Amino acid sequence: MGTELYQGIVDSIVKGEARASEIGERIVLPSSFIGGARDMRLQSEYKLKTPDQFDKFVCSKIPDETKHPELYKLVVKHMMHRPCGEKNKNNSCMIDGNCKYYYPREFCEQTTQAKEGYPTYRRRRDNKTVQVRNAHLNNQ
Ligand SMILES: [Zn+2]
Numbered sequence: 001m002g003t004e005l006y007q008g009i010v011d012s013i014v015k016g017e018a019r020a021s022e023i024g025e026r027i028v029l030p031s032s033f034i035g036g037a038r039d040m041r042l043q044s045e046y047k048l049k050t051p052d053q054f055d056k057f058v059c060s061k062i063p064d065e066t067k068h069p070e071l072y073k074l075v076v077k078h079m080m081h082r083p084c085g086e087k088n089k090n091n092s093c094m095i096d097g098n099c100k101y102y103y104p105r106e107f108c109e110q111t112t113q114a115k116e117g118y119p120t121y122r123r124r125r126d127n128k129t130v131q132v133r134n135a136h137l138n139n140q
Contacts, residue, residue, distance in 0.1 A: 051110065061139050076132065104140035108121070126138075
């Protein structure tokens with residue numbers, strides 16, 4: 001992922017935060033997020049449709065803290081799913097012992113297009129972890 005793209009994501013997250021403070025609701029996804037305002041305005045021909053296209057714009061990975069410190073801080077603060085499952089069975093996402101958002105996800109070498117239209121993103125097993133609340137989380 002190039003620096004400009006990282007900067008675009010940082011800008012989007014920062015804008016999202018500014019907007020969130022105005023309406024009193026936390027919004028942390030960039031507006032280009034699938035289903036987001038920008039995404040909905042895109043012409044069909046520009047929509048991401050293949051695993052290669054998703055990989056160009058979406059990255060389910062903890063950023064490099066040295067190369068992209070600002071992005072790293074924003075992702076750790078806003079984009080990580082709270083510890084759940086075995087690490088926190090009482091998180092609000094837990095229903096009947098399972099995370100309703102399917103976290104933690106499996107590590108996965110390649111992005112694939114699922115039948116229902118949602119991609120399964122590549123999740124690297126890179127041994128990187130970050131502390132979120134009382135747990136160490138990785139790219140899952
Ligand atoms: Zn969860």
